[in-house]
Amino acid sequence: MSDTIIKLSRNTESAPQSSVSTQTVAFSHYNNISAQLPVDPKTGALVAGDIKDQAKQCLTNIKAIVESTNHAMDDVIKINIFLKDIADIDAVNAVYTTFFQDYLPTRTTLAVAALPLADALVQMDALISNGVGTAPQEPCDLVKVANNTENAPISAISTQTVAFSHYNNLSAQLPIDPKTGKLVAGGVQEQAQQCLKNIKAVLEGIDVPFDDIVKVNIFVKNLADIAAVNEVYTTFFPDSAIARTVAYVPARSVVVACALPMDALVQIDAVISHGDGTPPQAVEDRHGIVIRANNADNAPKSVLSTQTVAFSHYNHISAQLPIDAKTGTVVAGDVAAQAKQCLNNIKAIIESINHVMDDIVKVNIQLKNIADVDAVNDVYKTFFNSDLPANTTIGVAAIALDALVQIDAVMSNAEGTPPDA
Incomplete structure (x- = not known):
């Protein structure tokens, strides 16, 4: 693995900070932004008001992070919106469109079972273009x-x-x-x-x-x-x-x-x-530039997906369930044991392509019970030695195999894929 391109992790005081994620992690020509809850960074509390106020705060937090990296909201490529109530979508849209001047990004919207903060009605994450690249890449237009x-x-x-x-x-x-x-x-x-x-x-x-x-x-x-x-x-x-x-x-x-x-x-x-x-x-x-797909023997395999697919300077890792690759069954134990297995599977996949967990730039965690978030975070943090990746955590209605947790990830790929190596 080449380390010629450097991952850049950043936080700004103008948006809420977290002990389990970095606000934005840039690598090569993209920035990955952690899910933003409707929290006022000055008070650390949920903003007062209705869904429109909460949506505005989420977007204000994203804007603060984007501007802290000398970018603008029109550099946003993709936004994911997670609602507690799908009926709120029109109210969110009315606020959402005011944050973009020249165009609207790509978008995915869904209603979820729960969000990490009680009484939050919405959270959003984002993917940002990064024309400046990360060192030692030269900025380009x-x-x-x-x-x-x-x-x-x-x-x-x-x-x-x-x-x-x-x-x-x-x-x-x-x-x-x-x-x-x-x-x-x-x-x-x-x-x-x-x-x-x-x-x-x-x-x-x-x-x-x-x-x-x-x-x-x-x-x-x-x-x-x-x-x-x-x-x-x-x-x-x-x-x-x-x-x-x-x-x-x-x-x-x-x-x-x-x-x-x-x-x-x-x-x-x-x-x-x-x-x-x-x-x-x-x-x-x-x-x-060649798509490079890979499956490791010591992580669960599926005929419906490839464990990791690399292209240019990124790897995309399939959602990992808490399955023991040797037995093909969900591991015994509580949510901490299941989270550990999901992360061990991701680690096995990453190591099979000569990378390490700290090459991850974004992690997405789905929980069957949002009350398990602290137990999962305690396990999660033990898998990283340097700055934590950007992170989005949601509560979902169900997970395959009646699992309590599943996790996917996006990983930096400094060596690129041929002939971009």
Whole structure:
């Protein structure tokens, strides 16, 4: 592993600080921002008021972090919004759009079972473009490229896909027929198929093949529906002869939401490799930079996902359940034991590609019971020796295998992937 590119972890006093995360972790051409709760950094308390006041505080905190790194809100590529009540979405949108001047980022919105702070109605995290790079990269005027196609649903509050440097991030696609603007008829299979068709249309709109996807996030309303979703999912991957030859499937996380916009049963978002880069990076052959997928024997394997998929200077790690790779079953014990197993699985995956846990830039934790957050954090902190990654923690309605916790991660990849090494 090369250490020529340096991870940059930063906190500002203008936003709430945490003992279990760093506010923003930059690596190469992206900044990863921890989930922001509606906390006033001056008082350390939840702001008074309704959902609009809370949404404004979350965004004010994100803005403070972004500006502390000499960036602006229009540098935001992706925002994830976690609501306690999906009915609050219109009120949040009214505040949200006031924070962006020139364009709207990609976005994923869902209702969750619980948030880490009692009485919080919303939290948000973000991904920021970082044209300056991190040392020893030289600053460059990379262009952010936002795109919508009429062949997928167009939204007044988000852009379908935003590319920066060697990645595209897609907004969550609901099962909406773009011709009618309404949910497709049918059950969860029809809805999952429409979500994936919309993703494919977005990618075709930027001349990117489906197998350039490196990470997929599936949000379902009912965990029992995941088997039906998977039946549809496997008809979309692999999508090319090359991918079929190596049986390539992206990294993947499944999150059970309490509710989704439009009362949908499923929504799906994705992270896409972008070999062309964005100007003024030279246009390369699409496969000039190679997607590098890897599975380790000492972590659980799945036919539906790859444990880690690297592209250019990032690795995306599939959600890890507390499964012992030797037995294929959930480990015995309480949430602390389960959290330790999830993190041991991530560690095994990372070490199999000659990286270390401190190369992680962002961690996402889903808990079945938000009251377990302190017990999980006690375990979590023992896995890192230097600055903690950015972090988002939510309570979810259910987790596969009746687990108490699952964890996924994004990792820096200083050596790049060929021929970018």
